[in-house]
Amino acid sequence: MAFSMVGGVMLLLVLIFYFRMVDNRNSARQRKSQVQHWLEKAEVFESVADDKNALKTLEQALAAHPEEPDLLEKAKSVRLRLAQEDH
Numbered sequence: 001m002a003f004s005m006v007g008g009v010m011l012l013l014v015l016i017f018y019f020r021m022v023d024n025r026n027s028a029r030q031r032k033s034q035v036q037h038w039l040e041k042a043e044v045f046e047s048v049a050d051d052k053n054a055l056k057t058l059e060q061a062l063a064a065h066p067e068e069p070d071l072l073e074k075a076k077s078v079r080l081r082l083a084q085e086d087h
Helices: 002-047 051-064 069-086
Strands: none
Touching: 002 051, 002 069, 051 069
């Protein structure tokens, strides 16, 4: 009887950790999807030479995801291009 209870508790713990892992993966996948959406939106503005709106879009994205390297890199390149246009 005691062995079956131990087995049941262990199974419950494994299931809890499994569901937490799946939830973490889904969160990461959603974050990547959101970042990709923002990057695509900025690229549309860049494709029509509208760097100001591209930068505005990237700044909105960075407000939601401030540590995202792809967004930081893209915003930096757009800022450099805008700075070169001003000179």
